[in-house]
Amino acid sequence: MAVDVKRFPSLSHWGAFTAVVADGRLQACEPFALDPAPSPILRSMPGMVHSPLRIARPAVREGWLRDRERADRSARGGDRFVEVEWDVALKLVADELARIRTTHGDASIFGGSYGWSSAGRLHHARTQTHRFLNAGGGCVNQAGNYSWGAAQFLLPHIIGTYSPVTGRVTDWNSVAAHTRLLVAFGGIPLRNTQITSGGAGEHSTPRWLARAREAGVEFVVVSPTRADVPEGIDARWIPIRPNTDAALMLAMVHVLLAEGRHAADFVQTHCAGFDRFADYVLGRADGQAKSPEWAQELCGVPAADIRALARRAADTRTMLTCTWSLQRAHRGEQPYWAAIALAAALGQIGLPGGGFAFGHGSMNGVGNPRPAAASPEMSSGANPIGRSIPVARIADMLLQPGEPFEFNGRKDVYPDIQMIYWAGGNPFHHHQDLNRLVRAWSKPQTIVVHDSWWTPTARRADIVLPATTTLERNDIGGSSRDRFVLAMHQALAPHAQSRNDFDIYRELAAMGGYEQAFTGGRDEFQWIRHIYDGMAAGWREAGFEAPGFEDFWRAGHLELPEPTREFVLFEEFRRDPAAHPLKTPSGRIEIYSERIAGFGYDDCPPHPAWVPPAEWLGADLAARFPLHLVTSQPGDKLHSQLDAGIVSTANKLHGRERVRMAAEDAAARGIRDGDLVKVYNDRGACIAAASVQDDVMRGVAIMSTGAWFDPLDAALERHGNPNVLTLDAGTSRLAQAPSALSALVEIRKWEGEAPRVEAFEVPAISVQAA
Numbered sequence: 124m125a126v127d128v129k130r131f132p133s134l135s136h137w138g139a140f141t142a143v144v145a146d147g148r149l150q151a152c153e154p155f156a157l158d159p160a161p162s163p164i165l166r167s168m169p170g171m172v173h174s175p176l177r178i179a180r181p182a183v184r185e186g187w188l189r190d191r192e193r194a195d196r197s198a199r200g201g202d203r204f205v206e207v208e209w210d211v212a213l214k215l216v217a218d219e220l221a222r223i224r225t226t227h228g229d230a231s232i233f234g235g236s237y238g239w240s241s242a243g244r245l246h247h248a249r250t251q252t253h254r255f256l257n258a259g260g261g262c263v264n265q266a267g268n269y270s271w272g273a274a275q276f277l278l279p280h281i282i283g284t285y286s287p288v289t290g291r292v293t294d295w296n297s298v299a300a301h302t303r304l305l306v307a308f309g310g311i312p313l314r315n316t317q318i319t320s321g322g323a324g325e326h327s328t329p330r331w332l333a334r335a336r337e338a339g340v341e342f343v344v345v346s347p348t349r350a351d352v353p354e355g356i357d358a359r360w361i362p363i364r365p366n367t368d369a370a371l372m373l374a375m376v377h378v379l380l381a382e383g384r385h386a387a388d389f390v391q392t393h394c395a396g397f398d399r400f401a402d403y404v405l406g407r408a409d410g411q412a413k414s415p416e417w418a419q420e421l422c423g424v425p426a427a428d429i430r431a432l433a434r435r436a437a438d439t440r441t442m443l444t445c446t447w448s449l450q451r452a453h454r455g456e457q458p459y460w461a462a463i464a465l466a467a468a469l470g471q472i473g474l475p476g477g478g479f480a481f482g483h484g485s486m487n488g489v490g491n492p493r494p495a496a497a498s499p500e501m502s503s504g505a506n507p508i509g510r511s512i513p514v515a516r517i518a519d520m521l522l523q524p525g526e527p528f529e530f531n532g533r534k535d536v537y538p539d540i541q542m543i544y545w546a547g548g549n550p551f552h553h554h555q556d557l558n559r560l561v562r563a564w565s566k567p568q569t570i571v572v573h574d575s576w577w578t579p580t581a582r583r584a585d586i587v588l589p590a591t592t593t594l595e596r597n598d599i600g601g602s603s604r605d606r607f608v609l610a611m612h613q614a615l616a617p618h619a620q621s622r623n624d625f626d627i628y629r630e631l632a633a634m635g636g637y638e639q640a641f642t643g644g645r646d647e648f649q650w651i652r653h654i655y656d657g658m659a660a661g662w663r664e665a666g667f668e669a670p671g672f673e674d675f676w677r678a679g680h681l682e683l684p685e686p687t688r689e690f691v692l693f694e695e696f697r698r699d700p701a702a703h704p705l706k707t708p709s710g711r712i713e714i715y716s717e718r719i720a721g722f723g724y725d726d727c728p729p730h731p732a733w734v735p736p737a738e739w740l741g742a743d744l745a746a747r748f749p750l751h752l753v754t755s756q757p758g759d760k761l762h763s764q765l766d767a768g769i770v771s772t773a774n775k776l777h778g779r780e781r782v783r784m785a786a787e788d789a790a791a792r793g794i795r796d797g798d799l800v801k802v803y804n805d806r807g808a809c810i811a812a813a814s815v816q817d818d819v820m821r822g823v824a825i826m827s828t829g830a831w832f833d834p835l836d837a838a839l840e841r842h843g844n845p846n847v848l849t850l851d852a853g854t855s856r857l858a859q860a861p862s863a864l865s866a867l868v869e870i871r872k873w874e875g876e877a878p879r880v881e882a883f884e885v886p887a888i889s890v891q892a893a
Contacts, residue, residue, distance in 0.1 A: 167768025248547025301476025310351025324607025386470020396715020473697025488604025497661025
């Protein structure tokens with residue numbers, strides 16, 4: 124019998140594709156025909172869509188179903204679940220929302236949703252969750268993000284915007300044509316460039332790197348691992364101790380100042396407070412010159428190499444770029460601020476191919492030439508109560524209700540959260556010190572989670588509502604870093620009893636009396652058309668034509684033309700700073716910030732500085748935990764998404780994540796390649812498989828994040844999730860961003876039989892009696 128094969132255009136954060144469906148099952152995901160470097164992560168999707176880990180029906184934690192808010196909250200993650208009908212589950216959720224709002228107030232509900240759930244703009248879980256909760260009275264929201272939270276709140280003080288960290292930097296055409304030296308602090312790890320928030324029709328980074336190298340661009344990569352050096356560009360690798368990039372940058376500025384190579388005219392006309400910063404660098408302010416010899420002791424880079432790199436940068440057109448990971452560390456504001464100060468001292472900001480950039484090794488599309496035209500968007504609406512906490516301070520909030528905190532110049536107190544409503548994302552991946560988060564997670568009375576799979580977050584909910592995957596609904600997607608807009612056609616029927624978030628929230632809003640406020644009177648397809656029409660209007664304003672919606676939907680994608688001229692960051696500001704001032708208090712680049720000085724933060728000085736992190740290889744704690752743990756983004760999944768897929772599981776060893784370490788460090792501990800090891804510090808421990816390599820500098824261990832959290836108990840995680848080890852502290856009182864890249868550990872060989880991994884097992888489930 125002939126098999127009826129159908130194809131449907133779609134989109135994921137790891138790329139556009141065509142869903143190949145036969146007999147109601149996803150057979151394959153064919154990469155988008157116009158993508159020159161599609162991601163192999165696509166191969167995990169068929170198995171995950173039809174995985175036994177899919178949530179089939181609404182389920183309620185047994186203890187909560189029996190005792191409601193009086194239930195034992197510490198049993199979350201261990202309790203049996205009871206499957207119930209949709210009408211029962213929705214009534215439980217609606218009644219609980221009403222009870223919490225009436226008894227404790229709107230500010231007792233935390234709208235927890237951390238993006239990445241879908242590349243589609245309509246069925247983006249974070250947008251839908253906050254739109255629903257805002258329509259019902261509001262909630263406590265999250266400010267910033269885990270990816271570049273320090274930069275988001277620092278950069279507006281320094282350059283008037285955080286847009287460069289989102290990818291709007293001097294484009295690759297300008298780099299290839301004019302840059303002669305590109306210094307990449309944190310490297311350009313191509314594994315990260317598989318991903319674009321909002322999806323991509325074109326993975327462009329490998330092509331642009333090759334073109335830049337062919338044009339004669341010299342690459343220097345500053346990183347603790349050679350793995351951050353892309354193949355084929357003949358880059359020079361400078362190993363550096365983690366968290367010390369700011370010291371290296373300050374020493375480079377010292378060379379420029381001491382040798383009279385700095386751009387005195389530029390810093391005088393385009394910067395504010397450079398002289399006070401120079402006094403600090405030269406040691407006039409504190410008696411310690413930030414010389415290459417000083418930096419050598421901190422970062423392990425020879426003083427002669429620092430001097431040579433500074434001179435080379437001053438002698439040619441230079442682009443400085445930093446990965447997001449540099450600011451995802453304790454005192455993470457400093458390397459970004461120091462990079463801007465170094466670029467200012469070089470005097471090339473606003474010149475073609477010169478200046479600074481962020482994120483080239485952190486996400487696809489950074490610097491990708493794209494016209495300034497709209498991308499698909501949907502609003503979550505205004506939050507009536509206007510309350511938020513810094514995104515990475517969830518555990519602090521839950522454990523310390525009523526306690527004061529400082530953030531970006533304001534003072535606030537943590538709300539007393541009684542209900543968490545979470546859809547999209549996995550805090551038991553993203554957050555730091557997961558054992559501490561487990562304790563915090565036991566505080567609220569009720570936790571509701573929408574999910575498609577039995578993830579660690581779903582397993583720790585009181586009420587679980589099964590959500591559809593991207594291929595089980597219609598949507599529209601696209602990114603401001605990519606030239607393509609993609610139609611996302613429903614390819615599969617919803618799994619079992621799963622429903623999309625929009626329909627779940629629509630029903631709950633109707634039960635609460637605010638359906639119109641949530642839906643705007645539109646159903647799924649009307650919303651998709653509305654989103655498209657809004658984008659098309661923006662295109663026309665920018666001078667580009669967009670076809671009618673029906674033609675777009677039929678074609679499956681839409682493409683913007685490549686821009687006709689290079690984009691250079693701060694080009695107009697450089698040409699005339701008076702006519703094109705930055706949105707800073709001075710209108711110039713704030714090397715010294717009077718505003719930040721006014722905050723009085725001792726953990727974030729008013730100019731770039733060396734502020735030692737709590738944990739690094741120069742800390743006293745290194746005597747007990749002598750390895751700096753670098754937690755990198757995985758190359759085989761997106762954060763923890765698709766961890767149970769074939770691409771991710773094939774890269775595990777003994778069913779666990781790997782920890783990469785230098786041969787000398789392994790030998791000193793009697794560890795061989797492939798051995799199971801225990802990675803530990805005072806916060807926790809996990810089991811991993813040792814990967815002994817020659818591309819990691821001594822004193823450094825590297826683990827990818829994303830392994831589904833699988834604790835045996837508070838003392839041991841079985842699957843290799845490194846976030847049981849990471850520091851849960853804000854970068855500073857300015858940004859309060861995550862400090863996951865500041866963690867010291869020790870590693871020893873695992874002795875005896877290791878406990879079985881249970882991360883991909885479905886929890887115990889029973890069915891409610893009729």
